[in-house]
Amino acid sequence: MTDEGAQRREARQFEPPPWEREQFVELLKRRVEEEQVDVEEHDAGDEEVERLAVPPDALAVTPVGGAETPQAVDVETAQTAGAQGAGVEQRELDTMMFELKAQEPSPGRVAWQLGAAVAVFLALLGTALMLWGMVGLVKVLRTSVENRSAGMLVAGTLLFFGAGFVGLAGGLG
Numbered sequence: 001m002t003d004e005g006a007q008r009r010e011a012r013q014f015e016p017p018p019w020e021r022e023q024f025v026e027l028l029k030r031r032v033e034e035e036q037v038d039v040e041e042h043d044a045g046d047e048e049v050e051r052l053a054v055p056p057d058a059l060a061v062t063p064v065g066g067a068e069t070p071q072a073v074d075v076e077t078a079q080t081a082g083a084q085g086a087g088v089e090q091r092e093l094d095t096m097m098f099e100l101k102a103q104e105p106s107p108g109r110v111a112w113q114l115g116a117a118v119a120v121f122l123a124l125l126g127t128a129l130m131l132w133g134m135v136g137l138v139k140v141l142r143t144s145v146e147n148r149s150a151g152m153l154v155a156g157t158l159l160f161f162g163a164g165f166v167g168l169a170g171g172l173g
Contacts, residue, residue, distance in 0.1 A: 129162030137152070
């Protein structure tokens with residue numbers, strides 16, 4: 001039973017279908033060629049690094065004017081100097097970030113301008129509909145009682161939708 005379990009766990013080797021074998025072989029050849037090119041480029045890069053490498057003697061620090069380097073450093077002085085240096089860098093960084101922020105267009109500003117334009121359009125449309133509805137209502141009230149029902153319906157609809165557009169514009173603005 002353990003032999004059967006071990007056989008089940010073994011992964012089968014991938015074999016492409018017969019009609020795709022040629023393409024599979026070409027793909028493998030391309031991969032091998034690409035890997036060889038990568039290895040050659042990597043080797044060329046190593047040669048360049050070796051050529052540009054600085055000898056260890058050039059990195060040695062020699063005191064100027066025969067002065068000896070101090071062995072002990074005051075910790076508080078070093079921390080204060082480090083904090084002041086970091087503070088100057090932080091201020092410069094904040095200034096640069098502020099300047100960058102001022103140069104970038106904010107997407108919220110464009111959206112706000114578009115919303116304001118739509119609100120103005122809806123307010124003008126609503127006002128026009130309400131005026132048209134009021135004029136229609138005045139005309140309907142001057143006519144005879146028999147013809148008022150249709151006119152009142154149209155005038156009321158214009159007033160209703162005009163008020164809705166004005167309210168919508170107020171919500172957007």
